[in-house]
Amino acid sequence: PVDAGPAAAPRVKLVLLGDSGVGKSCLVLRYVRGQFDESSKVTVGAAFMSHSVQVQDGTVVKFEIWDTAGQERYSSLAPLYYRGASAAAIVYDVTNPESFAKAKYWVSELQKNASGDIVIVLVGNKTDLAELREVSAEEGQEYAAQNPPMLFIESSAKTAANVSRIFETVAETFCSARG
Ligand code: GDP
Ligand code: MG
Numbered sequence: 001p002v003d004a005g006p007a008a009a010p011r012v013k014l015v016l017l018g019d020s021g022v023g024k025s026c027l028v029l030r031y032v033r034g035q036f037d038e039s040s041k042v043t044v045g046a047a048f049m050s051h052s053v054q055v056q057d058g059t060v061v062k063f064e065i066w067d068t069a070g071q072e073r074y075s076s077l078a079p080l081y082y083r084g085a086s087a088a089a090i091v092y093d094v095t096n097p098e099s100f101a102k103a104k105y106w107v108s109e110l111q112k113n114a115s116g117d118i119v120i121v122l123v124g125n126k127t128d129l130a131e132l133r134e135v136s137a138e139e140g141q142e143y144a145a146q147n148p149p150m151l152f153i154e155s156s157a158k159t160a161a162n163v164s165r166i167f168e169t170v171a172e173t174f175c176s177a178r179g
Pocket of ligand 1: 042
């Protein structure tokens, strides 16, 4: 008999979607490396990183994070990344209402085309820019509540506020859904 050893960590393919410039790459860099880049380069196509997180019951979840480019010319590629994804973080910039409108577009795109049990977290980023804020926390929260079981978090890749919570909440939701 072959000893199978400890069960492999569940893997969660998570795709980041949202307008260019909302901070997707900075969120990943903050989460995976604990760094922030003021002059973050535009992502070309998509970038991949992996990172593990331990959830409350002790389960370790291994994230495979796909950071996509928000530009229109790449949006036809998006299905390649969200197809087969178990989770999606749809990011907007709280100082930019157009990016919030774009986030809603991504939600409907996923509702039409992604797996029915995909875990979606709506992320309002750049909360450190309080004076420039144009999308209130209530607006984001309300939109998420209208599209259950969507999660909602506001974050700042710059200050690190709530960044790891994005991934922890997704990991916990994923684990409780699979029982
Ligand atoms: P992406 O196109 O969505 O990947 O956006 P980037 O991660 O490349 O970030 C775009 C710009 O926003 C860069 O100049 C970042 O330094 C800046 N940025 C990203 N996150 C934050 C944040 O939380 N606060 C502030 N003030 N700037 C941010
Ligand atoms: Mg990017």
